[in-house]
Every structure is written in C-alpha cells, then in structure tokens.
Amino acid sequence: MPALSLVLLFSAIICCSSTLQPVNTSSPNIIIMLMDDMGWGDLGVFGQPSKETPNLDAMAAQGMLFPNFYTGNPLCSPSRAALLTGRLPVRNGFYTTNAHARNAYTPQEIVGGISKDEILLPQLLKTKGYVSKIVGKWHLGHRPQHLPLKKGFDEWFGAPNCHFGPYNNTVRPNIPVYNNSEMLGRYYEEFKIDKKTGESNLTQMYLLEGLDFILRQTEAKQPFFLYWSPDATHAPVYASKPFLGKSQRGRYGDAVMELDHSVGRILSQLRTLGIENNTFVFFTSDNGAALISAPNEGGSNGPFLCGKQTTFEGGMREPAIAWWPEHIKEGAVSFQLANVMDLFTTSLALAGISPPDDRTVDGLDLTPVLLNRPSTVQNRPIFYYRGNEMMAVRLGQYKAHYWTWSNSWAQFKSGINFCPGQDVPDVTTHEQREHTMQPIVFHLGRDPGERFPISVLSREYRDVLSRVTPVVDQHRKTLVPGVPQLNMCDLAVMNWAPAGCEKLGKCLKGPASKPWKCVWTH
Amino acid sequence: MPALSLVLLFSAIICCSSTLQPVNTSSPNIIIMLMDDMGWGDLGVFGQPSKETPNLDAMAAQGMLFPNFYTGNPLCSPSRAALLTGRLPVRNGFYTTNAHARNAYTPQEIVGGISKDEILLPQLLKTKGYVSKIVGKWHLGHRPQHLPLKKGFDEWFGAPNCHFGPYNNTVRPNIPVYNNSEMLGRYYEEFKIDKKTGESNLTQMYLLEGLDFILRQTEAKQPFFLYWSPDATHAPVYASKPFLGKSQRGRYGDAVMELDHSVGRILSQLRTLGIENNTFVFFTSDNGAALISAPNEGGSNGPFLCGKQTTFEGGMREPAIAWWPEHIKEGAVSFQLANVMDLFTTSLALAGISPPDDRTVDGLDLTPVLLNRPSTVQNRPIFYYRGNEMMAVRLGQYKAHYWTWSNSWAQFKSGINFCPGQDVPDVTTHEQREHTMQPIVFHLGRDPGERFPISVLSREYRDVLSRVTPVVDQHRKTLVPGVPQLNMCDLAVMNWAPAGCEKLGKCLKGPASKPWKCVWTH
C-alpha cells in the first residue's frame, strides 16, 4: 500500500512540525492547578449533568484521569499545607489540639502559619533552578514570616486568606491582595467582588498572571513551577461579566465555566509556545464541594456522601487530571489511590530531586503511573484526618471509619448541614461517634456513596479488618505529630498593616495583642 | 501546500473505501438498546467512578449524549409500553386504578397486557418494509394475545416476564424463554441462572441473537428494527463466566461490563458489515437503578435522588446515547428534554412514516436535534407519573412536585427503601403527600439532587408556577386516560402451558380461574 505509507509519512511530518522544541523529560515545567471547594462531581468528565467543562473534559481526553484522588484534609489550609510539604497535616503542624477532631484553618485572627521547620516544594525545586510563582490563594498563614516569598516562591499574585468580606476596616480589615511581597490593595476595595451580582474580575486577573509568568519563563528558557490557585468556587462565588448567567447551574456554575475557560487558555498557551511536551500539568481541588453553600454557591460531589469539612468521600475525594502530551497516554484512566501529597513527591521526581530524608514524607512518586510503566504504584492506604484524629482509612476498595461525625447537634440545629438530603444511620452522626473497636466498613467500588455498611458478622468484614488493622496500628504507632500551629488566635495579628500599606496609604491600626485559644466548632 | 492536499485526498479515499454502501438517510436500520434497571450513574461517561464502560463511553464520543433523557414511568412494564406506543402509560392503559398512584407491572398473575387497540412501533415500521426482532425481555403481557409476534415483531428470542425464580412448578411456573412464537425452555431449567454465583450465559445468547439478526437482514438487504432488551442488570443480576468477578463494583458491575462489551460487539459488527452509516442506534434504560437491590444487585443513579419506583430524578432520568456515524456529530451533547416515547416518533420519522393521527402521541421527533439542525426541538414538559397520578412535571430546568411518595411506612419499616441514605424532608415522604395547592419546586440545573426546594415566598417560585401551572392544567384538562390494563390478577393466567410446551413435554397444569383485583403496594 504505497499510498498509505505516503499518507503516514506526510502525517508524521505535519504532526511533528508543530512541536517547536524536542521532547525533554528532565526538569519539565510543572503547573499545579488547585481549585477551591470544587467537587468531584463538578466536571463533565466526572458526571456533572450540565456538562459545562469542555476544556477540562478535553484535558482528561488528552491526559490521565484519576477517579481515586484525595486531598490531605477536608478543608482549605491543611489541604494546601499537605500539598506543598508532601506531609499529612498532623505531621506538618497544620491542625489543632484545642479539641478533638476539629477542622482548623487560617482565618485572619490565626497566630500561626506554616512552620519554619517545614520544607516546601518551591524551596526544593529552587535547588534545580526552577522559578516558582503562586497565583491566587495561599492560606498557609498571613503574618510576614509565613508568606509565600518566605517559603520558596519567587513571585506571588493573590491573597493570604479567603475572600470573605466586606468588613468594616475598624473592626476587621479587608483581606489584602499581594503582588510579590507587598500588598496592592484589598478585596472589596481595589479588588471588587460584588456579592449581590457575583461579579468579579479576579479569575481573569489570575489567568493573565499565570499566562504572563509562563510566557516570561519560556522566553528566559527557565524551568518553572506555577501553582495556580484561583478561588472563584469558594463562597462567595464569583465570575466576570462575560460568564455571569451563562451556566445552567447558576452562579456557582458560572464560576466553574470561567475556571474551565482559563484552564483551556493556559493549555492552549503551552501549545502555542511549543512547551506542551515539556510541561507537566495537574488539575485538582483542595477539598470537596461545600454543600453548606449549595445550591447557589456550592458545587457537587457527584455520587459521594456529604462534603467539605467531613471525612466522607464527598469531603475528600477530588477531581484530578494529569496532562503532559507525548508522555502521558491520551485518554488514560488510573485507579491508583493517590492524593495531593503525591504531587509534592511527583514534582520532585520530575525535577530529579530526592525528597527530604530527615522526615516522614507521605507523598508517593506517581511518575510510574503517569508514564504507564506499572499501572499501580502500590496498594497504599489513604488516611482521612480531621484535626488530630484519624477518622477513617481506605485500603484498596475498602474504607473503614474509626470515628464518624458530620457536625454537632448545636451547629446542625442552627442550620449548618454538611450532608443536606443525606442521612446514613450511625454514619452521618451529629456527635463524634467512636467505632475504634468495631469500625464501620464500606466497599467503595460497590458503594461509592457510603450507604451500605458491610455486616460485622460477615466473613468479608473479618477479612477486611485483618488487613486494615495492621496498617492502622503501624500508622498510629509510628506517627510523630507535628507541633500544632493552629491553636492560638489574636485580633492583633490580622491584616491591619501588610507590607506595602504605607505606599498605598492603606495601613490600619489594630488592637493590642490579646491571644486566646481558637475555638473550632467543627 | 500540495503535500497536505495529497494527504487529505488519500485520507478521503481510505476513509470511504471502508464504507461498503453509500450513505442512505431514508429508511435506515434502527436499533434500540434498552437496559433493565440500569441507572444514569452506571456509565463512565455519566460519572461512574469505576469507569468500566469503555464501549459505551466510546459510543458517546462517536455520537450524541442526552443528559436530560427520561423514561415514561419508573418501572419496567409501563416504561416499555410507553417506548413502543409513543404514549404515556396513563393513555396506553399500562397502569392501574386499583389504588391511587401505584406502580403496576406484568407479573405472572397479571390478566392484562398491551391493549389490542394500541399500535406498536414494529407494526408501523412494517408498512415500510422493516423486519423487526425483539431480543430479551418483553414485559407487555405474557398471555398468547399479548406476545411480541402478535404486536408486529417478526422474531423474538427472550422472555415475557422478569427472570425471577426459581419456582416450584407446582405452585408457580418458571418463566418461559421463547424463540419466536414457541417456548424453548424455562429460566432456571434449560436457561440457567445460578443465583449463588451469579453466572448465566443469557447476555451472550442475547448478543448472538442480535448479531445474527443484523447479519441476516444485511445480507437480505432488508431494513430492520432490532429492539435489544437484555435484562442482566435487573436483580437477580447475572453475567457469564468470563465477566464474573471482573468489576470493581461486584456482581452488578460484572453485568454492566458484559452489556458494555456486547454493545461494543454490536457496533463493531455494524462497521464490519459497512452499515454503520445506515443504522441509527439508541442506548437507554427502562427506569432508574433499583436501589432496593443495591449495592450488590443494584446500580447507581449518580447525583440523583432515590431510584426505581419513584418519580424523583433517580427513578426516571436515564442514561442515553444516540449513535449514527456521518449523521450524528461526534462527541455531541444535547440538553434537549427527551424521553423514551420520542424513540417511537423518531423511529417513525427516520422510516418516513407519520405517527398515528387518531390518538394522542406523546413522543416528539428528535431528528432535528440528532441531525443538529436546531439544538432543541421545543421547550416541552416531562411528566412524571406513578400509576394514575401525575406526580411531578419538569419544564426547562424547573421540576414541580404535585405529589411526593417514596413508599409506605409499612413497606419502609419492613426494610424496603427506595432512597437509602437519602432523606429530604417533606419530599422523600412515606405517605402520599399532596402538594397540588403549593407544589415543591426544584431547579435541576443548580440542584440535580432535588435537595433544596425553592422558597415559596420567592419571586422565582411565583415565576415558575406562572409558567408551569398552565402546562399542567392543559395536560390534565385534555387527558383521556386509557382503559387500565393492570387491575386484574389470576393464578390461572400464569405461564403454565405456553405455546410449544407440548413438544418439549413442559406443559404444566394450572389452577382454575379465580380472578382478583391485584394489590400494588407501592
């Protein structure tokens, strides 16, 4: 068939002429796209009925989907600390011991932040010449010593805390937006978010900041790490004018559509610059959809139970897509149990850096999975923590709950519901219920929604426990908890006078220091 | 670019040489693949975390996905009657008036079946020379006058009722399996289903019957209609040996994998025979996943509320894929509100036949959507019936519930739960609750799980009602209910001595006729 050979030859020429530089597996650029409170069920490729994420669906079709990908904790700050340190929050200190099994984060009054003893991904990447930028939300502490440029990032455009507000600056300052080490303004002041209409240009700004960074590093032939962390899907959700009202899903969907569009723009820029074969991109979210804000300002966890703040699947299973043309097989699906801490170790592996050997690192190197050597790295457990307590563990398809809690009766009766419309007896409990003597076990393959506990009288139950128990015992026995960083609060530490405020005339005067033990209600 | 032109030219030659006959839009073959109790969330493309349906996912990638596709009733018999008549069961008689809002079907003791006054799809297709075969479950009545060959089908391989059993033939006969107009044997006798292991070769038989029919009609240059209706995903679920134990989801997943494999084989045969561009294929299911049988023998309704037997989304929203290479655009998604009755009207349109004009037909012609002329046919309502009651209506993104009921307290307390793990106050009620004066309204775009009723005090609620009320009034005012066919039961009518039993020595003796009004508990 000479005609066919000719076609193949010409096709090959056409195909490869679009690649501007040769494939390079050593020190590829790394982009981690971390969404805020976006749920597993928010992407078309994961079954969102509105199917409004064409760019993410295409990213999955060109890359590898991870249906069993987890966060390190069911809320923002500890999840992000886990990603950047490769360690469980109970190890890296992003938790509280003020009460049992409580979710702590970094509100404005938090005294602590990421510990000076923790080594962050950009600090390590710097040893191999990477330039790193964070665009968007930081959430690892807002005091000067905790900010990104102190922790290995070379550039930052974004904010240290959530975009809650607007506040009356005499009582509580509005959150600052930084450009590198100095504030540029504040949310609801220079950086508008219209809570009534949901309009804000922030995602567009974060997109342009990302694109500009990629362009500059590419022109400088610099390997780079971009940690792209927009927060439009965290309540109060927002979108820019062209996207408002466009979704079938209301304002939350508008925010998703704008983020999807931005992902498409970034991937498209990589192709335009000819660096797509030399850039590893990973898309995921920091925790499950916040059902407390649904349906107008919260997302979907698909078939999973409950959402953000909980250690049920809806709180911790995340949408996840890896993309790296010519390296990751198109349209692949990996059932590997994986988590955000693996992104730390995997990024190091891609850059040819060994993880720190003076501490426990929980992340695994996923490159064998990504590059399709074995399809599974290892049958590793996933731990589901809430504060200082290991609530549950997954091993293979089985998940054993040692503690269950949605939230307290007091919170629940005040209208705060992390599991709206869902009620699994003895599971979605409103008091902390201990099951350590007889864990509640689910088979997540047959029962992803955690609705049908396996009978404790069954042989299957006994078999599971005989395999899970040693894993849990080993974990508990060897665990050395880090010094908890999220115990103390103080109004004096809020964002009254961030660096750069003088130039802008935006320094505020805070109260005298009067620390207290933070109260974490759930 | 002469090189490129050459490539395109050769590509065109290569592409089209695989087509054995020219594209023909008039009288294409029609294949309707109707699954049994398969849920919206059972397909990878609709978000099943196990992603074990590569053939169906590929079918969607090559065809058009319908995320807003509905059945005509939340259980087998009336759903199938709706598909084949194009009419709501309340019109075609496949319902009961023995009690309010009850789900009736065709168990062995049912006296009735599809009314002699109803015109079925194969009867109409015959007027244009189509040859029709049903493979698998019929469920429109098992008495001689109700069987498929009396209602327009030319061939049949399958059974008139569900594969419940095994029975003691002195009390209740096992269900017969027919080849055309005569029985070949019975389930659990000649046609094995091992309820302990879940092993049965039935799906393989149904596959081969389908492939054989397609081959014969193609060789005879006959336009054909294949109604492929396997029931492996109806409890007791089954799969053949090569598929048993293969799924991450247990036995139910094994059944899904074998059906997915079969769909792949059928589509592949169409390509091999070169008739893929002349064969319209539609894949869907007869009702939502039976959560009462979950997790071992029931499927997933993804993010939707409840399942089979209910008029919540989980009971009536179905997986749906249309496939017709060169006619339907690859990878298309249509948000058209559509239902199984549209398959009746659409099939007629494809065959160039007008629907009957002496009766109300509920189905719409979807060909403009399929062939991408407008993207939506019309803003039509979807009616959710349970027996003789219109429980709910969907118009656009809004769904208004006029009645809510999951099942009775008595049933619920006996362990029958159509909404396991789900509980939406005032919605998943255990008594029939009337809301006709103030319907409960959900926005299915923002809230596909029907968890967050729109406040009756809101302007949105008033706006919705002002649009929905006239639609419902019009429907109720003009509705002429059919004569109910599913009111009477009688042990004498069971499958004691089906045609052909003499030859096999398998005739059984039934009791004398003693009819009673059937009791439908939910």
Ligand SMILES: [Ca+2]
């Ligand atoms: Ca978050």
Ligand SMILES: [Ca+2]
């Ligand atoms: Ca069914």
